[in-house]
Amino acid sequence: MSASIIQPVRGMNDVLPTEIGRWQFLERVVRELLHAYGYDEMRVPVVEQTDLFKRAIGEYTDVVEKEMYSFEDKGGERLTLRPEATAGIVRATISNGMLRGARHKLWCVGPMFRHEKPQKGRFRQFHQVDVEAIGFAGPDIDAELIALTAQLWRRLGISRVALQINSLGTAEARRAYRAQLTDYFRAHHAALDEDSQRRLEGNPLRILDSKNPAMQSIIAHAPSLPDHLDAESREHFAALRAALDALGIAYQVNPRLVRGLDYYSRTVFEWVTDALGAQDAVCSGGRYDGLIAQLGGEPTPAIGFAMGVERVVALLEQTGTAPATVGADVYVVAQGDAAVRAALVLADRVREAEPARRVELNLGGGNFKAQFRRADRSGAAIALVLGEDELARGVVQLKSLRDESAAAIEISLATAGQAVANWFKERVR
Ligand code: ATP
Numbered sequence: 001m002s003a004s005i006i007q008p009v010r011g012m013n014d015v016l017p018t019e020i021g022r023w024q025f026l027e028r029v030v031r032e033l034l035h036a037y038g039y040d041e042m043r044v045p046v047v048e049q050t051d052l053f054k055r056a057i058g059e060y061t062d063v064v065e066k067e068m069y070s071f072e073d074k075g076g077e078r079l080t081l082r083p084e085a086t087a088g089i090v091r092a093t094i095s096n097g098m099l100r101g102a103r104h105k106l107w108c109v110g111p112m113f114r115h116e117k118p119q120k121g122r123f124r125q126f127h128q129v130d131v132e133a134i135g136f137a138g139p140d141i142d143a144e145l146i147a148l149t150a151q152l153w154r155r156l157g158i159s160r161v162a163l164q165i166n167s168l169g170t171a172e173a174r175r176a177y178r179a180q181l182t183d184y185f186r187a188h189h190a191a192l193d194e195d196s197q198r199r200l201e202g203n204p205l206r207i208l209d210s211k212n213p214a215m216q217s218i219i220a221h222a223p224s225l226p227d228h229l230d231a232e233s234r235e236h237f238a239a240l241r242a243a244l245d246a247l248g249i250a251y252q253v254n255p256r257l258v259r260g261l262d263y264y265s266r267t268v269f270e271w272v273t274d275a276l277g278a279q280d281a282v283c284s285g286g287r288y289d290g291l292i293a294q295l296g297g298e299p300t301p302a303i304g305f306a307m308g309v310e311r312v313v314a315l316l317e318q319t320g321t322a323p324a325t326v327g328a329d330v331y332v333v334a335q336g337d338a339a340v341r342a343a344l345v346l347a348d349r350v351r352e353a354e355p356a357r358r359v360e361l362n363l364g365g366g367n368f369k370a371q372f373r374r375a376d377r378s379g380a381a382i383a384l385v386l387g388e389d390e391l392a393r394g395v396v397q398l399k400s401l402r403d404e405s406a407a408a409i410e411i412s413l414a415t416a417g418q419a420v421a422n423w424f425k426e427r428v429r
């Protein structure tokens, strides 16, 4: 009787060693970049109270209406796998008493969960890099945050992305606009799809964010948000644009960019790409001056964004900036019982001398030919060869695997670690 195979959950992916190189490259660049801009990493739970997301994200959003993985745990608590990270980070700053007028620049990376229809670039478990600046009213931080994302694309070698920005104004100023928008959509009620009809009374701004192609023409003719901006928001937006100009960051003002959530105010932005097909948003964010108070914290202005890791990894695959796999640096070849024992020690010495390099020891024996085949496949730059003869003389052969014409160099077994370190130092320069 053969056991049945357990399938992975639909829309949830394994990231295999054959592609991990790009993920690790991205994570390394992100970590260095956020360090450079003064952001601190923070880690928050993957599960939160369902109410947190309902209150933070808003009832009339795709996420809350249809996409949440919610369940009751054994103690009867209503919990949800996080669909995004902002709510959790804000909750954490409140629960940990971090606000009190203080300012924080925070980031995290990890899996998010949304019950969407899986397709290219859209999954049920996906990853986000999430960045939040809390306690800053802007517009300087708005500009710096966007500059950070522009810098990220440069460091990743990604160029097929374009920036769209908009201002939503304050919640008060939006009220008048909302009334007009409601009138407009009511007049076109029969042409609205089911989602939009439901949102009309709850949050008509959400209709502007509809992805339904049939809705686009009605949306295009709707009253325009920028015409309704309050004076202060207008100034804020002008200052942001001037700062982006000074930074040399190109952008397009997209008056339809709403990011629909109730908590957004003033600045919203999105980086889109034409290189990935339908799922074109790679990084989206905005200012949420009202959210912290809405969740019971003291009123604190804030701005943040989330970047979709899978989509950026897909861009990296196209640019070829980073290798797909992680290869070895040094491969140790050894034959004969005593030589194999000495090779265990040798490999460790090299790892001590060069802690960041991958030193792979041939395991499981094999003749020299088979071992060299493995050495080549490992991607190593050099092989260290230790046979009975070398062991007897207290030496090791250092052989370049990239440059076939280079003769093997004989180095002393006792100082092999240092010799390998020197070999790399001379070539990296
Ligand atoms: P979309 O318009 O693609 O549904 P969204 O507005 O729901 O995106 P956000 O909630 O702002 O997206 O999330 C920020 C980023 O996370 C997006 O720009 C995208 O890159 C990524 N993302 C969102 N949902 C998914 C998903 N289901 N699978 C993969 N990446 C996603």
Ligand code: MG
Binding pocket: 062
């Ligand atoms: Mg979505």
